[in-house]
Amino acid sequence: MITTVRVRYAETDQMGVAYHANYLVWMEIARTELLRSSGLSYKEMEARGFMLPVSKVGVSYRSSARYDDEVEIESNCAKVMVAGLRIEYLVRRRETGELLAEGFTEHACVDSKAMRVTRLPDFAREAI
Amino acid sequence: MITTVRVRYAETDQMGVAYHANYLVWMEIARTELLRSSGLSYKEMEARGFMLPVSKVGVSYRSSARYDDEVEIESNCAKVMVAGLRIEYLVRRRETGELLAEGFTEHACVDSKAMRVTRLPDFAREAI
Amino acid sequence: MITTVRVRYAETDQMGVAYHANYLVWMEIARTELLRSSGLSYKEMEARGFMLPVSKVGVSYRSSARYDDEVEIESNCAKVMVAGLRIEYLVRRRETGELLAEGFTEHACVDSKAMRVTRLPDFAREAI
């Protein structure tokens, strides 16, 4: 699954490139679209009482995204665990295909009423 | 009431100055401290079932804040209305006193259960 | 000119709606696309040595955008001045057409070498 974002002026910093924390936001957007494409929107998942907060994140930066660049985020569900999942990402400059970053996020499945970690529900497991 | 923030690298953009939308965030911080100094923290206000969403905002930018600058936000409750209030702000560079921006926010008082505009509660009215 | 953005999880706050300062970022995206559609990208304008920093902003909030909503920003160049311009915006929820906010930004034209306000160059004047 590939999702495209365009770098916002608000996302640049005074080095003249996209501020590094924004890659986490782009990875979140890619994840949202990955879930949507599997037939299960994250919005719906929260509506059914489950959340997927980030428990771990890692990013290696290779090159810089610049203002107005189109950036492609390739996301892939790398692992489904009993009570969570791991998603991996490759971030590229669309025009050139150059790799900008690679990263991952791990998520716990949380029951939003009890506010505790719970088994990933079957409807999510099947969709993913 | 004067509140000080230091400009974060994350808040700069590629013009090499603080991105304009961050002034709204700084005004929110000043507002939070203004309420706290009046004995009524906004956190407590939300806990009691009232919210103060922004209904209107205006900012005039005079000069630029730069990375690592200390910025002073002077906030002042300009008007208390039946179901809301208006706060005005002056933003200055601490080192020089130079005026960077002036602005205002208007807030509706919202009952967070009914999700509708309501009379500003007496405990808030007295504090402010 | 209408530009569409989807509300990011990162853009929500604990009221469960899009944080008010993000409307300024969306207006910046709409402005970028408005310039691009006129044949003059803002990136190119900066490359030619001109910047359009925000000198004034105003927003009236009517209703709330929520996570994953598609939001349409209608932007319109309301006034071209000697050394700046004014753009006006209407922000709507795409699904329902409901008006979420209306606002404006005013911009000074700045020569990025001399770092001072200058006449809006002819190539920009013609495009806009």
Added chain:
Amino acid sequence: MITTVRVRYAETDQMGVAYHANYLVWMEIARTELLRSSGLSYKEMEARGFMLPVSKVGVSYRSSARYDDEVEIESNCAKVMVAGLRIEYLVRRRETGELLAEGFTEHACVDSKAMRVTRLPDFAREAI
């Protein structure tokens, strides 16, 4: 070195906690103060022609920071390399001492004129 930030309303998301990408911003603030306390401000370092872009980041989230919480970030320079450095962080809720997250950042030293990786200059090496 311990740096304290207060969680901004802008930093919360609709889960009612601080959005995970903000921990990277807090770590940047802690890093800025760590450098300042060593007698070398990062602002001065950029003025002398050196930048320290983030090349790698990792965060493990243990618990959630909430609006208006005071959060302490303990930062420690874990490793000085030929052309970069590694900083490690512990993030705690000030009131209770509870660990919220632990993380690290790695930085390349970049010559901002040549725009390439360079040896960490002696003045930085001595300060750190």
